Amino acid sequence: MKRDPLPRGVFPKGRWYYLVTAQGNKRIWHKLSLIKDGLPALYAALAEARSQAAGILTMPALIARWEREVMPAHDQKTQKDERSRGKAIAAAFEDFTPAQVETPDCAEFLAQFKSKPRTFNAYRAQLREYMRFAEELGLRPAGTNPLQAIRTKATPARSRYITDSELRRIKVAAMRGDDGRPTRSGAMICALIDMAYLTGQRIGDLLALEWSAIQRDGIVFQPSKVRGSTAARVLIEWTPKLRDVERRLRELRKARRGFAPQVFTTQDGKAYTYWGASAAWQRARRRAGITDCTFHDLRAKALTDKEAREGMSAAKTMGAHATEAQTADYVRHKSARKTKATR
Structure with a gap:
């Protein structure tokens, strides 16, 4: 036998x-x-x-190695979120070796997030990645990832659309602080907001934008989110409004003390961080009295308006998406769709 x-x-x-x-x-x-x-x-x-x-006796040791070897390839904001979730996972699985983690253990841990679908899915994805890494290191048999049997939770579609009026109010609020006096960062934040709307790009790609990407035909973006997949690049061609934003940015650059390669910089000429730009956006939004909107909603507004004017294909190109279905997730319908009765 x-x-x-x-x-x-x-x-x-x-x-x-x-x-x-x-x-x-x-x-x-x-x-x-x-x-x-x-x-x-x-x-x-x-x-x-x-x-x-391998010196990996417990899950916390595996997570620490993953953070040293894998996490540095991710962007700043992603790393901060991963580090926070990693602490919670390490505490929950402190006494486990990677080989001992089973599906019921993962399901029990994730149960605390069942009322928060996006949080549930984020923790599931990260725990699944740790188990994949354990397989890669030979700490689990190949094909035994315990998260495979746990389904993701459906997340409600986001429908928030920032109106033109709201956007104007946020920019006005960015220019003046709570005391009514002009803010030091206002002009740069307004330029960032305008660039986000006119190009439809993510905040991380805007903050990473360098002057070398501003060319004769337009502005070239290579979204970081697709570098490992489609590696798509998109050229946003010049319009009068986009040219005006470029002019304002060049004037601001001359007034700054430093000359960083990045387009969006702080008062001392250093590149804006995600957290610095996000905090300025939140302050302006709060002063304007605008609720329930994020900077990422500017991308949705851009793609929604692009789709309304030029169709889904144009919006897909601007968003550097592989499929129109991905773009459709961003399109927010400002009013009910119109159709005639059956007869």
Whole structure:
């Protein structure tokens, strides 16, 4: 009778399976599991032995290694969110090795977020990524990710559309502080808001925009979100309003003390961070009395208005989306769609 193939380096001896490693010319036998307990027990013991050999004894150690090796490739805001979720996951799975994490353990942890679909999905995705990383390191058998059996939760479509009037009020509020006096950052934040609306790009890509991307035919963006997939680039061609924003930005650059390669800079000439720009947006929105809108809603407004004027294909191109279905998620209907009665 043909036996199932054993993992590399594993051999039966007596009643036990052993992992055999080499130290120079010497062979070291590490006891794994009883042969009678079968391959599942063998794989669990093997994963544990390998985790110990790699110095990864618990989930917190795995998470720490993931943050050192994988997370640096992500953008600043994503890293901050991942670090926060990572702390909660590490605390919940403190006594687990990567091989010990099973689907019921993950379901029990995620249950606390069941009333918050987006939070639930974010934690599920991050925990799933940790388990993928564990498989990559050989700390779990391939194809045993325990999150595969847990479905994502449906999230309600966001319908917030910022009106032209609201946008004007936010920009006015950005120019003046709570005391009614002009703010130091107002002109730059207004230029950022206008650029976001006119180009339909994400705030991270706007803040990363360098002067070298501003060319004769327009402004070239390569959205960071698609660099690892479609690697799409989009050229936003000049319009009179976009040219006006460029002119204002060049005047602001001359007035700044530094000359960073980034287009959007603080008063001292340093590149704006996500958190700095976001805080300025929130202050302006609050002073304007505008509720329930985010900076990302400017992208939705841009793509919605583009779709209304030029059609879904044009909006898809502006959004650098692979499919029109992705663009449709951004389109916010300002009024009810019109159609005639059946007869």
